[in-house]
Amino acid sequence: MTHVSLQELTKVYPGSVEPSLDQLSLEIASGELTALLGPSGCGKTTTMKMIAGLLAPTSGDVTFDGRSVLKDKPEDRGVVMVFQNYLLFPYMTVAANIGFGLKMRKINQTEIDQRVSEMLDLVKLPDLGSRRPSELSGGQQQRVALARALIVQPNVLLLDEPLSNLDAHLRFEMRDLIRNLQQDMGITTIFVTHDQEEAVVLADKIALILDGRLKQYDVSSAFYSRPIDKATALFFGGQNFIEGQVETGVFNSVLGKMQLPAGCNNGAGILTIRPENIRIGQSPDGLNTVTASLSDKIYMGTQTRLLCQVGDSLLEVIANPNDVQEYEVGQNISLHFPRNALWVLPS
Amino acid sequence: MSDRLKITLLLFPALSIIIVLFFGGLLVGLMRSFNYMPVIGLTEPDLSAYIAVFTDKEFYLSFLLTFHIAFTSTVISCILAVGAALLLRRRFIGRAIVNFLFQLNLTVPHLVGAIGILYLFSQSGSFARLAAQWEMIASPSDFPALVFDPYAIGIILQYVWKEVPFIGVIVLANMQSIGEDYESVSRTLGASRWQSFRHVLLPLIFPGMLSASVMVFAFTFGAYEIPALLGANFPAALPVLAYRKYTDVDLAARPEAMAMAIVIALLSAVLIYLYVRFSRRKAGR
Known part of the structure; x- marks a missing residue:
């Protein structure tokens, strides 16, 4: 269980004048499931990569339980990222994919096999360990990617558009699976999405990012009942706006x-x-x-x-x-x- | 006219050249290797040319040298090419110029490269003279023999110089199409930079690297001109040995030259097959 704090996190890519992310500050409580919501190109994935250590911020800080992790390498942060297109290693079996993180930690093969088997049961794919990723459906690949991430018991789990590649039926199934696993394991989880419905059904709290800036960070119902401005209301499907005076x-x-x-x-x-x-x-x-x-x-x-x-x-x-x-x-x-x-x- | 017939007719000129020159030449060579050469009165095919080749000790020494040249050149080129591709895929100021310079010698003929090696690395070359001038060695002839040497160092140097950009360009294109996300995933799963390269990137680029290195291996195993220019007289590389037999004043030596050429072709095919099988097994681990 890790408390994640982003402090005025800013990223300006080389050759660019405008920041892709502009002074983002967020406090994500231990065990919370938070959505970074916004349209494509608003800086959500950049934020995730900076939390994971895959990108260095231009300024600002990322702290876990009060300690800055900016100098930690990605492999030392205890953060696992699941990408939108799953990125299962195509030359490995499903079992080898899931056990990859343990193998990198030089855990003995007997223990790896046992924990992989438990993970396969957890994501309801008990008989698919010997298959190759290309032999799986999109939903199954998503489960394997999730199992591969969870087996290393990360402090922070990052999910990039976790439901966007799935059809309607699988989205519901996967949403419940992610939600249940996250609650059972109590892992601080951050996911990015451009879909406000996905954010609402999955997240405890939502951070809406527009044009690289944090617009509102609140529980999902607040975005419907108490949006901070017109852009936020529009993003959540608001249609009725009447100008006037409050007295x-x-x-x-x-x-x-x-x-x-x-x-x-x-x-x-x-x-x-x-x-x-x-x-x-x-x-x-x-x-x-x-x-x-x-x-x-x-x-x-x-x-x-x-x-x-x-x-x-x-x-x-x-x-x-x-x-x-x-x-x-x-x-x-x-x-x-x-x-x-x-x-x-x-x- | 059906599409199939149209395609066949369009391909016919190119195919006819391949059939006549390649398969025709191969057939003539094969017949001569079996001692069938009516021009000089050899009309009874037999295996005497092959027997002569396989009982000649020089043939085995030449084979070992040729294998050493091809294998060492391919492995060193591969290692350097992957290293160069890893550097060139990063963003840095002046990358376009470095990339251009890296690929520049793809356009330079092998022979020009061989002359460069002679000028630079032979015992009468620039480095030998400089070393003598700076009193690192007593005279240029004390410079280590890197050309015409029994270990074929000059030949390998030339092949590496020429083949690193060839393999590098293929591997770099492969790396760029794969992107860096697989490595990012592995890093967050706990892999160090080296583990990420060893367990993720290398298996992903392996098919491209394998294809390029097979081409380099086949070329360096069967090439004549560089071993002829930069190699020692004894043992000579197999293609040089075959050429010497072929240009022998005694026409009766030609069947032996042809037998040797056929053996080179077969050995190339077998070695490439074994190399691919071994590499695939390694990649599959």
């Missing part, structure tokens, strides 16, 4: 007066609410309710997407198909904005 807990805008939850500062701001949090119909007390014109209605199987016009603002609403069956395009519709689902972003 003592009330937001004045094209929607009229909206009662806000506690903690919203006075001044100009952008009101946001997730499409699935807007209710159809009046609120019991009549507050936070507006009348909109239904401009489009799209049936999506388990839900219906409504586009509603209020003044010059277009709002997106996700509703249960049964609740909006009677509404037709062009008709007026009452929308209720629950107070606790509202949030004001800086303008």
Whole structure:
């Protein structure tokens, strides 16, 4: 169990002026599962490689349990990285791949064989030890890569896009496997992903990195209910943004007066609410309710997407198909904005 | 016209040259090695030329020397080429120029290289004169015999100079296509830099290295001009020995020369087969 601390970690690649990663600071508690989330090229993999010792930072520090590891070689850090494309050694059997780390530590072959066998059982591939990686499916290769990493009992486990190469069915299976193994073994785990859904379902906490800078580091629900700015809200699928002014807990805008939850500062701001949090119909007390014109209605199987016009603002609403069956395009519709689902972003 | 016929017709000119010159030459050589040479009245095929070759002690000495030249040149070239490729795949200022210089002698003919070796390393060459001038040795003739020497050092030097960039270019391209991620994985799994090279990179580049070194081995085993220019008179490399027999004033020596040429071809094929088998087994460990 290792506490990982990144302190103003910065990386500027040779020949580049702009930093790929700009003063990233994170505190990752022992045994926590953290996601580094962001679009391609935002600096996630660079961060992982600096934690693993495969890249030297331009400035800043990486500490494990308070001790700087910048001078430690990759093999001495106790950090194992599982790459997105698994990178199993193609000329070795599955068993030899899994036992590789132990062999490098000069553990005797009898013990290696025994621990490899245990690992194969753990990742539910007990009979595949003698196969070559090319004879395995993508999901099986992912399990072998995970077993190869876990067998050396790392202090920190790094996973690069662990679910992105798997189909939908395998993603669920693998997600559960990673989550269970991580919790059982208590290894501090950091994974990178560009998929916010993957981050939400897997991670205890998410660090959103945009353009090389940390935007927000929080539990996953906060990114939906309390995004730090519009870019963060947009990354998590936020659609509704209305400009206005906050005055003592009330937001004045094209929607009229909206009662806000506690903690919203006075001044100009952008009101946001997730499409699935807007209710159809009046609120019991009549507050936070507006009348909109239904401009489009799209049936999506388990839900219906409504586009509603209020003044010059277009709002997106996700509703249960049964609740909006009677509404037709062009008709007026009452929308209720629950107070606790509202949030004001800086303008 | 079907595609297959079209392809056959298009390939015919090139194939006909290969068939006539290579297989035709081989067939004539084979017939002559069995003492069948009607031009000089030999019309009864027999094995006397092969018997003469295999009972000649010089043949065995030549074979050992030729094997030593080919094996040593290939191994040294391979080691240096892999080392050079490891350096050249790194990013550093001036890499493009170093890369260009590394590959430059690929375009220089072997003969030019051999003359360079003579000028530099023979007992009348530049290094011998410099050593004498700086009083490291009493006279140029005291310089160690690196050319026309029984250990074929001059020949090996020339082959290494020429073949290092050849193998290096192939290995470097191989390394660049593999990338560095496999090594990164192994480092995080606890492998040191050396272990990572030994257990991960080397097996990955091995097929490319093997192909290149087989070509070098086959070439150096069968090449004539460098041993002829830089080698000792006795024992001579097998191709030199065969050429001497072939150009003998006595035409009756030709079947023996042809038998020797056929034996060289067969030995090359067998040695390459064994080399590939042995190397694959090593790689598979």
